[in-house]
Amino acid sequence: xxxxxxxxxxxxxxxxxxxxxxxxxxxxxxxxxxxxxxxxxxxxxxxxxxxxxxxxxxxxxxxxxxxxxxxxxxxxxxxxxxxxxxxxxxxxxxxxxxxxxxxxxxxxxxxxxxxxxxxxxxxxxxxxxxxxxxxxxxxxxxxxxxxxxxxxxxxxxxxxxxxxxxxxxxxxxxxxxxxxxxxxxxxxxxxxxxxxxxxxxxxxxxxxxxxxxxxxxxxxxxxxxxxxxxxxxxxxxxxxxxxxxxxxxxxxxxxxxxxxxxxxxxxxxxxxxxxxxxxxxxxxxxxxxxxxxxxxxxxxxxxxxxxxxxxxxxxxxxxxxxxxxxxxxxxxxxxxxxxxxxxxxxxxxxxxxxxxxxxxxxxxxxxxxxxxxxxxxxxxxxxxxxxxxxxxxxxxxxxx
Amino acid sequence: xxxxxxxxxxxxxxxxxxxxxxxxxxxxxxxxxxxxxxxxxxxxxxxxxxxxxxxxxxxxxxxxxxxxxxxxxxxxxxxxxxxxxxxxxxxxxxxxxxxxxxxxxxxxxxxxxxxxxxxxxxxxxxxxxxxxxxxxxxxxxxxxxxxxxxxxxxxxxxxxxxxxxxxxxxxxxxxxxxxxxxxxxxxxxxxxxxxxxxxxxxxxxxxxxxxxxxxxxxxxxxxxxxxxxxxxxxxxxxxxxxxxxxxxxxxxxxxxxxxxxxxxxxxxxxxxxxxxxxxxxxxxxxxxxxxxxxxxxxxxxxxxxxxxxxxxxxxxxxxxxxxxxxxxxxxxxxxxxxxxxxxxxxxxxxxxxxxxxxxxxxxxxxxxxxxxx
Numbered sequence: 001x002x003x004x005x006x007x008x009x010x011x012x013x014x015x016x017x018x019x020x021x022x023x024x025x026x027x028x029x030x031x032x033x034x035x036x037x038x039x040x041x042x043x044x045x046x047x048x049x050x051x052x053x054x055x056x057x058x059x060x061x062x063x064x065x066x067x068x069x070x071x072x073x074x075x076x077x078x079x080x081x082x083x084x085x086x087x088x089x090x091x092x093x094x095x096x097x098x099x100x101x102x103x104x105x106x107x108x109x110x111x112x113x114x115x116x117x118x119x120x121x122x123x124x125x126x127x128x129x130x131x132x133x134x135x136x137x138x139x140x141x142x143x144x145x146x147x148x149x150x151x152x153x154x155x156x157x158x159x160x161x162x163x164x165x166x167x168x169x170x171x172x173x174x175x176x177x178x179x180x181x182x183x184x185x186x187x188x189x190x191x192x193x194x195x196x197x198x199x200x201x202x203x204x205x206x207x208x209x210x211x212x213x214x215x216x217x218x219x220x221x222x223x224x225x226x227x228x229x230x231x232x233x234x235x236x237x238x239x240x241x242x243x244x245x246x247x248x249x250x251x252x253x254x255x256x257x258x259x260x261x262x263x264x265x266x267x268x269x270x271x272x273x274x275x276x277x278x279x280x281x282x283x284x285x286x287x288x289x290x291x292x293x294x295x296x297x298x299x300x301x302x303x304x305x306x307x308x309x310x311x312x313x314x315x316x317x318x319x320x321x322x323x324x325x326x327x328x329x330x331x332x333x334x335x336x337x338x339x340x341x342x343x344x345x346x347x348x349x350x351x352x353x354x355x356x357x358x359x360x361x362x363x364x365x366x367x368x369x370x371x372x373x374x375x376x377x378x379x380x381x382x383x384x385x386x387x388x389x390x391x392x393x394x395x396x397x398x399x400x
Numbered sequence: 401x402x403x404x405x406x407x408x409x410x411x412x413x414x415x416x417x418x419x420x421x422x423x424x425x426x427x428x429x430x431x432x433x434x435x436x437x438x439x440x441x442x443x444x445x446x447x448x449x450x451x452x453x454x455x456x457x458x459x460x461x462x463x464x465x466x467x468x469x470x471x472x473x474x475x476x477x478x479x480x481x482x483x484x485x486x487x488x489x490x491x492x493x494x495x496x497x498x499x500x501x502x503x504x505x506x507x508x509x510x511x512x513x514x515x516x517x518x519x520x521x522x523x524x525x526x527x528x529x530x531x532x533x534x535x536x537x538x539x540x541x542x543x544x545x546x547x548x549x550x551x552x553x554x555x556x557x558x559x560x561x562x563x564x565x566x567x568x569x570x571x572x573x574x575x576x577x578x579x580x581x582x583x584x585x586x587x588x589x590x591x592x593x594x595x596x597x598x599x600x601x602x603x604x605x606x607x608x609x610x611x612x613x614x615x616x617x618x619x620x621x622x623x624x625x626x627x628x629x630x631x632x633x634x635x636x637x638x639x640x641x642x643x644x645x646x647x648x649x650x651x652x653x654x655x656x657x658x659x660x661x662x663x664x665x666x667x668x669x670x671x672x673x674x675x676x677x678x679x680x681x682x683x684x685x686x687x688x689x690x691x692x693x694x695x696x697x698x699x700x701x702x703x704x705x706x707x708x709x710x711x712x713x714x715x716x717x718x719x720x721x722x723x724x725x726x727x728x729x730x731x732x733x734x735x736x737x738x739x740x741x742x743x744x745x746x747x748x749x750x751x752x753x754x755x756x757x758x759x760x761x762x763x764x765x766x767x768x769x770x771x772x773x
C-alpha cells in the first residue's frame with residue numbers, strides 16, 4: 001500500500017496522513033509490530049468513517065436542497081448560511097427525541113435492527129479503493145466481500161419489520177425482501193462480467209486495469225455499457241431509492257420497516273441507508289466508471305481520490321434527480337421488470353464479456369460483441385416492451 | 401366483483417388511516433390483505449363530521465353561506481354558487497346578467513384550481529412526492545391571488561349572495577384573468593407532456609380501478625369520474641343553469657374509466673374551462689353585480705322546497721332546501737359529489753394491490769370536508 005518514493009505530504013497521501021503518523025509514532029516508540037498494524041487499521045477505519053459521516057450529513061442537506069430546487073422551492077435555509085447547519089440541527093433533534101418502542105415489539109430485535117443496518121454499509125465501504133494509494137482494506141476478494149456483506153442489509157430490514165410488531169413495517173419488510181433478492185441477482189451477474197474481463201476479484205486491481213483515459217473504462221465497451229446500465233438500475237433498487245422505493249413507499253405503507261422507529265434509531269436507519277447508497281454507488285464507480293482513474297491522461301497532478309469522489313457525487317446526484325422526477329412502480333411491475341428484463345439481459349452480458357476478453361480490445365471485437373448485446377436489447381426494449389407497455393389514448397367529445 | 405377467500409386467518413387486516421399520508425384527510429380504509437392484494441375494503445368516515453346540515457337548520461339562510469366554503473375547501477366558490485342557486489330557486493330571485501358572468505368566471509377558475517391540484521395529489525399518491533404538487537400549487541397560487549383580490553380571502557371566499565355576488569369586480573381584475581388564462585394553456589401543455597409521456601405513470605394508472613358504466617350510473621357517480629367511463633353527463637349541458645348555454649364548449653369523454661382516463665379527462669376539461677373563461681371575459685357586460693331588489697335582512701322565502709345543483713369540479717353538487725316560511729330553512733341537505741363518488745370504492749379496489757387502492761382513492765378526488773360535512 002505504501003510507496004516510499006511519493007512524499008508523505010503530497011495531496012495524494014492526504015487521507016492516509018493520520019494512519020501514517022500513528023504508525024510512525026508507534027514504531028518510533030518501539031511498539032510491537034502487531035500493535036502498529038492494528039492501530040494503523042483502526043485509524044484508517046476512522047478516516048473512512050469520518051469522511052462518510054460528513055458526507056452523510058452533507059448529503060442529507062444536499063438531497064433536501066436538490067429536491068427543493070427541482071420542486072420549485074428553496075429548501076432548508078434557516079440553520080446557518082445556506083442551511084449548512086441543518087444536519088446538526090437534525091442530529092440534535094433526533095438525539096433528544098423520545099425513543100418509542102411499541103408494546104408488541106420484540107425488544108431485542110427492535111434494538112438490534114438499526115444497529116445492524118449501519119454495520120454492513122460501513123464494512124462494505126472499507127474495501128472500496130478511493131485513490132491510488134487509498135484503499136482502507138485492500139482485500140484480494142474485495143468484490144466477494146462487498147456482496148457478502150451487502151446482503152446482510154436484507155436481514156436487518158426484515159428484522160426491523162418483524163420486530164416492530166406492527167403491520168405497515170411487516171408489509172414494508174415483505175416488499176424489501178422480495179425486491180432486494182430479485183435485484184441482487186442482476187447486480188451480481190453484471191458485476192461478474194467485470195470480473196471475467198479483469199480476471200480478478202480485487203477492487204484496486206479492477207480499477208488499475210481501467211487506467212489511461214475514459215475510453216478504457218468498462219462502461220465504454222459494448223458489453224460494459226449494457227452491464228453498466230443494468231448495474232446502475234440495480235443500485236437504485238438496492239439502495240431503495242425512487243422509483244424503486246417500495247419498501248418505504250410513504251403514500252402506501254407510511255414508512256415501511258421504519259414506521260415504528262423514532263429518535264436516534266430512526267436516524268440510524270437513515271445513516272445506514274445513506275452509507276449503503278455511498279457504498280453501492282462507489283462500487284458502480286469502481287466497476288464501470290474507472291474508479292479513481294482520471295478521465296483523460298495527463299491529469300496526474302490532481303489527487304486521484306478527487307476523481308473518485310467527483311464521480312461518486314455525479315452518480316448520487318443522478319439518484320436525486322431521478323427521485324425528484326419519477327413516480328413509484330407497483331410491486332408486480334417491479335418484479336416483472338427484474339425477472340423478465342433485467343436478469344435475461346444481465347445473463348447476456350456474460351458471453352459478451354467472455355468474447356470481449358478473448359478477442360481483446362479492437363474494432364473487430366466491437367463488431368462481434370455489439371450486435372450480441374444490441375439485438376436482444378432492441379428486442380426487449382422495443383418489441384417485447386411495446387406489447388407490455390401501455391399506450392397513450394385519444395379522447396372523443398360529446399356532441400352538443 | 402368478489403374475491404373468494406375462505407382461509408381468513410391468513411389475511412392481514414390493516415387500518416389505513418385516519419392518520420395516513422395519502423388518505424386525503426381523516427379518511428380511513430379498513431383493508432384486508434392477502435399478501436398485497438386487497439380482498440376486502442371498508443371505508444370508514446365521519447372523523448370530520450361537524451353537523452353542518454343541522455347547524456344550517458338553526459341559522460338564517462345567509463349565515464349558512466360562509467359554512468358552504470368549508471364543505472369542499474379546495475373549491476369554495478362553486479359551493480357558494482350551488483347554495484345560492486338553491487336559495488334563488490326557492491325564493492324566485494332573479495340574477496342580473498353581470499353577476500351570472502362573474503359566477504361563471506369564478507366557477508371555471510375554481511375548476512382549474514381543483515383539477516390542477518388533483519394532478520399534484522394523484523402524482524403524490526403514486527409516489528412522486530412533491531414535484532408535481534409544487535408545480536400545480538404554483539399555478540393554483542396565481543388563481544388564489546385573483547380570488548384574494550376579488551373576495552378578500554384566498555380560500556374561504558364567502559362571495560356569492562342570493563341574487564348575485566357580494567361586490568363588483570375591482571378595477572383591472574378582468575385583465576388579470578385574461579393574462580392568467582393566456583398563461584395557463586402553456587402550463588397545461590407542459591404538465592401534460594411530463595405526465596403523459598411517463599411510462600411509470602401510464603403503467604401505474606391504466607386498467608386500474610375501472611367499473612362498467614352501468615355500475616357507475618347506478619351508483620350515482622357524477623363528474624369527471626363518470627365521464628371518464630364514457631357517459632356524457634355534465635350538468636352544465638343538461639340543466640344549462642346560469643348562462644352556460646351561451647358558451648361554446650365540449651364535454652370530453654373517456655373510454656375505459658380507469659385512473660388514467662380520469663386524469664386525462666380532467667386535463668381536457670381544464671382546456672374547455674379555459675375556452676369558457678375566454679368567452680366569458682370577452683362578453684362580460686356592464687350592470688348590477690347583485691339584484692338590487694333581493695332582500696338581505698329579514699330574508700324569508702315562501703313555503704316550499706327547491707333543489708339547486710351545479711356541475712362542481714368533482715361532480716354534481718346539490719343543495720336541497722325546504723322552507724317553512726321562517727328565516728331558517730326547515731331542512732337543509734347537501735348532496736356532496738365526493739361522498740357519493742366514494743361509495744363504489746370497494747368495488748373498484750377488490751383484487752388489486754394496496755398501492756392501486758391508494759391511487760384509486762386519489763383518482764376519486766375526495767375532500768373530507770365535503771364527505772363528512
